[in-house]
Amino acid sequence: MAQIAFAPDVFTWPADEPRLIGGRCTSCGTVTFPVWPSCARCGSTEVEQHLLPRRGTLWTFTTQEFLPKEPYAGGETAETFRPYGIGLVQLDDEVRVEARLTESDPATLRIGMEMELVVVPFRTDDDGTEVMVYAFAPVEGS
Amino acid sequence: MVDVAIIGVGLHPFGRFGPKSAIDMGADAIRAALADAGVQWADVQFAFGGSFEVDNPDAVTSRLGLTGIPFMDVYNGCATAATALSLTADAIRSGQYDLGVAVGMDKHEPGAFTSDPVDYAAPPWYGEIGHFLTTKFFAMKINRYMHDHGISDRTLARVAAKNYRNGVLNPNAFRRKPISEDDILASRMLNYPLTQYMFCSPDEGAAAVVLCRADIAHRYTSTPVYLRASTVRTRRFGAFEVHASWAAVEQDAAPTVYASKAAYEQAGIGPDDVDVIQLQDTDAGAEVIHMAENGFCADGDQEQLLADGATEIGGPLPVNTDGGLIANGEPIGASGLRQVHELVLQLRGQAGERQVPGNPRVGYAQLYGAPGTAGVSIVSL
Numbered sequence: 001m002a003q004i005a006f007a008p009d010v011f012t013w014p015a016d017e018p019r020l021i022g023g024r025c026t027s028c029g030t031v032t033f034p035v036w037p038s039c040a041r042c043g044s045t046e047v048e049q050h051l052l053p054r055r056g057t058l059w060t061f062t063t064q065e066f067l068p069k070e071p072y073a074g075g076e077t078a079e080t081f082r083p084y085g086i087g088l089v090q091l092d093d094e095v096r097v098e099a100r101l102t103e104s105d106p107a108t109l110r111i112g113m114e115m116e117l118v119v120v121p122f123r124t125d126d127d128g129t130e131v132m133v134y135a136f137a138p139v140e141g142s
Numbered sequence: 143m144v145d146v147a148i149i150g151v152g153l154h155p156f157g158r159f160g161p162k163s164a165i166d167m168g169a170d171a172i173r174a175a176l177a178d179a180g181v182q183w184a185d186v187q188f189a190f191g192g193s194f195e196v197d198n199p200d201a202v203t204s205r206l207g208l209t210g211i212p213f214m215d216v217y218n219g220c221a222t223a224a225t226a227l228s229l230t231a232d233a234i235r236s237g238q239y240d241l242g243v244a245v246g247m248d249k250h251e252p253g254a255f256t257s258d259p260v261d262y263a264a265p266p267w268y269g270e271i272g273h274f275l276t277t278k279f280f281a282m283k284i285n286r287y288m289h290d291h292g293i294s295d296r297t298l299a300r301v302a303a304k305n306y307r308n309g310v311l312n313p314n315a316f317r318r319k320p321i322s323e324d325d326i327l328a329s330r331m332l333n334y335p336l337t338q339y340m341f342c343s344p345d346e347g348a349a350a351v352v353l354c355r356a357d358i359a360h361r362y363t364s365t366p367v368y369l370r371a372s373t374v375r376t377r378r379f380g381a382f383e384v385h386a387s388w389a390a391v392e393q394d395a396a397p398t399v400y401a402s403k404a405a406y407e408q409a410g411i412g413p414d415d416v417d418v419i420q421l422q423d424t425d426a427g428a429e430v431i432h433m434a435e436n437g438f439c440a441d442g443d444q445e446q447l448l449a450d451g452a453t454e455i456g457g458p459l460p461v462n463t464d465g466g467l468i469a470n471g472e473p474i475g476a477s478g479l480r481q482v483h484e485l486v487l488q489l490r491g492q493a494g495e496r497q498v499p500g501n502p503r504v505g506y507a508q509l510y511g512a513p514g515t516a517g518v519s520i521v522s523l
Contacts, residue, residue: 007267022388030379033388034265041379041390060289062281063334064272069256071269086278088382088389096389098273106334111289122271133271 003130006122010034011134017054018119020097020134024050031095053091054117055139061087061101061109075123089115089136102137114139145356146231147366148521150179151483154247156347156470157316164196164473167348168247169205171476175243175350179362186352189213189243190230192222193475199247220422220511221374222246223349223478227519228372230353241354248473250344262385262513276424276512277341279384281333284427286382288335291442293430295335299323300448301426302340305462308455309469311496316345316471326426340426345471349479351486367486367505370409370520375401377514384512398422398435398508398516405506405518406437413437416520417502418488419459420481422510423466433461436508436518460498463488478517481507485521 005013012019023035027044033052038045065083067076076082085101087109102118103109115136122133152174154167168191176183183206191199191213200213218225223246230244254277259268268274287293303323309315321339329339359366377383380394406412419438423429430444438459439447447453453461464470464484467477485505487493509517 006271007265010265010267030390060282060286061334062278062285062336063331064275064278065331065333066254068269068272068275069253071256071258071274072272073270074272084272086273086282088282090391093391096391098387098389100271111286 001128001130003132006131006133011119012051013119013132018117018134019054020052020117022050022052022095023047033095033097052094052097056089056091056115058109058111058113058115059088059090059096060111061085063104063106073123085109087136100133100135102135108138144235144237146234146353146369147356147359148351148369148482148486149354149359149362149366150175150181150352151486152176152178152350153314153480153483154348155314156345156473156480159346164193164247164249164346164348165201165205167249167346168199168202168245168350171247171348171350172202172206172243172245175352179352181241181352181362183207184209185241186243187211187239187241188233189245190216190226192216192218192226192246193248194222195248195250196475199245199475202245202247218374219513219515220424220472220474220477221509221515221517222475224372224509224517224519225374227351227479227482228374228517231369231372234353234355240358241352243350243352244479245348245350246475246477246479247348248475249346250473252343255344259385264385265387268385268387273387274385276384277336278333280425280428281336283382284425284431285335287427287431293442293445295327296323297430297445297448298335298340298426299326301423301429302326302468304454305423305466305468308463308496309465311494312464312469315465315469316343317465317469336425336427342424342467343471345473347471347473347476347480349476349483351479351482365490365523367489367521367523370411370522371405372519373401373404373408374515374517375404381514383514396435396516397514398432398510398518401516401518402436402508405520409520411504411520411522416504416506417500418463418485418498418505419461420466420484420505420507421461422508423462423468424472426468428510429461429466432508432510436506455496455498463493463496463498478507478509478519482519482521489521489523
């Protein structure tokens with residue numbers, strides 16, 4: 001079955017160990033996700049691609065338990081929609097990234113737990129193509 | 143610089159009003175404010191109008207009289223009304239005008255706000271993958287705050303229950319039924335830890351304020367309420383804000399903290415001097431956080447303060463005496479002027495069943511919204 005990334009230049013993929021493609025200001029070193037057109041801290045337009053660490057800790061989280069309005073493109077209906085987790089994962093001391101979580105039950109999530117980047121199916125199109133998105137999964141035993 | 147007084151306030155009730163347009167609600171609010179001030183539309187030298195849904199709030203002039211005045215339309219997210227108020231006051235402070243109107247009006251579809259994330263400087267795919275929701279940001283912010291400062295779910299329920307109770311006492315409110323803490327906790331989870339009844343709803347309504355030079359206020363009223371400060375601030379690098387695919391590890395305070403400090407400084411008033419408080423309660427957690435961000439308590443103190451009923455109408459820190467956003471809903475352009483309307487009634491002693499006892503003299507209002515903008519107003523007798 002064909003799999004495609006939901007957007008280009010957001011993560012390295014296909015890859016055994018995918019990485020998020022962030023940006024780094026060559027002037028002040030600020031790291032962003034994704035690549036930002038210019039630096040949110042100093043305004044410099046000199047930014048370069050910077051691959052982000054694959055692991056980090058869960059800084060905060062919530063669950064999305066109702067079907068978002070457009071422009072959401074998950075393809076579900078109110079009947080087929082299943083809640084998903086969403087959180088902010090701190091990657092070393094570089095940046096906090098907002099991402100889907102593979103867990104949607106708050107009881108399985110804990111602020112401070114170790115998380116790892118994964119690429120998971122987000123939607124299946126009519127022709128069977130799986131559209132893939134980045135997400136974070138709890139690291140076993142963390 | 144010239145001081146500024148509020149001499150009239152007017153409100154179109156908040157809720158849902160069928161086919162009635164936002165412009166017509168705005169006209170009603172302005173008429174009510176003019177009547178309250180005892181002035182005619184022809185006396186109004188200029189106006190600022192705020193709205194999210196209405197491109198040109200100045201169309202309200204076709205309902206009031208096409209007098210040709212300068213009428214400036216503004217939009218600034220949930221801080222729109224604070225922006226309209228601030229600009230109106232500044233135009234008087236500068237000496238350019240003697241008397242003007244700030245008005246806000248809106249008419250939203252039910253359900254969470256949506257838009258194009260690109261217009262918020264977010265990546266184009268941010269909405270497609272289900273991240274473009276203000277509600278989930280507020281949930282993530284309060285979840286971390288509860289973890290850091292020991293706030294319980296029960297405290298969130300106490301905030302919402304209080305605001306519904308206050309809404310019962312407010313004839314202009316959208317929600318006028320009390321809801322118990324247990325029912326709030328048991329309502330549908332929307333974004334953990336926030337349940338359905340902990341959130342406000344976008345709705346419809348309008349509010350208007352008539353302002354003039356303080357030195358002529360006594361021509362119109364025996365009880366002018368002085369606008370001592372009106373500030374707007376955007377987020378700084380390091381603030382954890384709504385509609386962002388990333389956040390910096392290096393942390394700075396929220397824009398509310400900066401708007402608040404600047405307002406206290408401008409007014410020469412501190413949080414201990416404030417008698418009535420209006421805070422942006424997009425959700426129950428936001429009210430808890432904003433109590434601390436505006437200097438009314440230390441982080442974590444809210445747990446005990448809410449348990450003690452400190453923020454009730456009769457408590458030492460009355461917050462959202464008219465029911466706040468939770469009971470009134472949020473017509474974005476009007477929301478902050480509703481807060482000022484309530485503060486003016488409270489300071490004049492005209493708040494009826496929800497009157498704060500002890501002759502309150504100082505009122506404080508705060509707004510916060512996407513993409514990280516805050517507004518604070520301080521009024522006093």
